[in-house]
Amino acid sequence: MVLNGPNLNLLGSREPAIYGRDTLDDIAVRLEEQAATLGLELDIRQSNHEGHLVDWLHEAGARGALAVLLNAGALTHTSIAILDAIKGINVPVIEVHLSNPHTREEFRHTSFVARAAKGTIAGFGAASYRLALDAAAALRQ
Ligand code: DQA
Numbered sequence: 784m785v786l787n788g789p790n791l792n793l794l795g796s797r798e799p800a801i802y803g804r805d806t807l808d809d810i811a812v813r814l815e816e817q818a819a820t821l822g823l824e825l826d827i828r829q830s831n832h833e834g835h836l837v838d839w840l841h842e843a844g845a846r847g848a849l850a851v852l853l854n855a856g857a858l859t860h861t862s863i864a865i866l867d868a869i870k871g872i873n874v875p876v877i878e879v880h881l882s883n884p885h886t887r888e889e890f891r892h893t894s895f896v897a898r899a900a901k902g903t904i905a906g907f908g909a910a911s912y913r914l915a916l917d918a919a920a921a922l923r924q
Contacts, residue, residue: 784842786854787828788836789831811827818916841871851875869899870899
């Protein structure tokens, strides 16, 4: 599963100097192509609502997903509910960011997602998603 949080629906026009010009659909198309070559099935979603992300993490757990790629957007820095959801499922979560939050404002330096994530890929623009999908594929035995 590839879960995207608040404001990521605006990719392409949102602060392009930070997040680039690719839309979430552009990223999704490339991820689907990559998934096909890796033999993986993707379910890519975006919501601006914290509870949807919590529900979808539970769904990933119930479905026994191989992994979740999670870009929780600003909820990364605030959401204990998302942290608890990650802890509550038995699915590795790979934290993804287009930007590198550690080089940005102080309030982005805390990640509740990172506390329970298998690992984090950040700072490579849209390529962060590609690298994260490769990381997910590497989790297969
Ligand atoms: C982001 C980084 C977050 O700090 C920010 O709130 C976002 C996007 C990223 O992908 O770089 O919405 O998660």
